[in-house]
Amino acid sequence: DRKLSSKATSHIPQAGFVGLERSPLQWWDSSMANSRNSKAPPTVREASPGGWQSASRATIRMLKRAAQDRQGGVRSSGIAVFKVRAHPDTLERVTTFLGELSAASKARGLRLVQMRDGLGLEVDGEPVTFEVYQVIKRTRHRATPFEEARLERWTRRYGQTFDIEAWSRRPEIPLWDFSPTGELKIDIGGWPRPAGPTHVFADSKRKRIEERIPEMMDTFAAHAEFQKTRRAEEDVRRQNFEHRRHELERTG
Numbered sequence: 001d002r003k004l005s006s007k008a009t010s011h012i013p014q015a016g017f018v019g020l021e022r023s024p025l026q027w028w029d030s031s032m033a034n035s036r037n038s039k040a041p042p043t044v045r046e047a048s049p050g051g052w053q054s055a056s057r058a059t060i061r062m063l064k065r066a067a068q069d070r071q072g073g074v075r076s077s078g079i080a081v082f083k084v085r086a087h088p089d090t091l092e093r094v095t096t097f098l099g100e101l102s103a104a105s106k107a108r109g110l111r112l113v114q115m116r117d118g119l120g121l122e123v124d125g126e127p128v129t130f131e132v133y134q135v136i137k138r139t140r141h142r143a144t145p146f147e148e149a150r151l152e153r154w155t156r157r158y159g160q161t162f163d164i165e166a167w168s169r170r171p172e173i174p175l176w177d178f179s180p181t182g183e184l185k186i187d188i189g190g191w192p193r194p195a196g197p198t199h200v201f202a203d204s205k206r207k208r209i210e211e212r213i214p215e216m217m218d219t220f221a222a223h224a225e226f227q228k229t230r231r232a233e234e235d236v237r238r239q240n241f242e243h244r245r246h247e248l249e250r251t252g
Helices: 025-037 052-066 087-109 145-158 166-168 209-250
Strands: 073-074 083-086 111-113 118-123 124-140 175-190 200-202
Touching: 025 073, 052 073, 052 083, 052 087, 052 111, 083 087, 087 175, 087 209, 118 209, 124 209, 145 166, 175 209, 200 209
Parallel strands: 083 124
Antiparallel strands: 073 083, 111 118, 118 124, 124 175, 175 200
16 A cells, blocks of 8 residues: 555544644634634624515515425515515415414514525514414325326336336426415514413414514514523533633643
8 A cells, every 4th residue: 555645644633623723722712713703692683674575575576486495385585575485376365364473573673684504583682583484285186087197108118118208208297285274374583482381473373473563573573582681691611611721721
């Protein structure tokens, strides 16, 4: 076997701190900096002066132009629109709900802010994300006579061949049918989330989610407090980490 040159082996990880040619203290400094950056409060900007109304219009425009996914849904995401997944036939319901959520938010003095994948609400200085989506019902697909006849014709002609191009055009009979139910849901805060308050609100036989908007406002507040608590706990861990680092430096 040939010996590897020093140049060829320079990238091989060394024992201890894998892949890092640095001392433990240097590695700790870098890790702590990364931790501080990952736990810092998110940097957000206030939404455009048009606020909810212009954001709602932009969201619906994006949804109308979006291509449908395999379940028939369309999606909107981006820093200037709400994060929504809906069916093209029920976008009016989404518009109505966003309008009512807007009124409740303004009454509480909450700002609309830009976040990474959708607009959120700023509650007591904390940006809280949310997503609105509609339930799309899945039912087992029953093959139609046309679908069965088309597949049978293809099988008689190409079923025993190794024609790759023909197999790429093989008729497919879907396993499922998808249809909109009109039921609406909202997921507040994402993950991680605090225990206790409801985070996913959905239409039920007794209530539509519009009737539960006051509860949603409480959930936004609870999640904002949860984010602050998590950051405070992270600050304590960081301070303990710094103390250990200084002790290690002092003792050599």
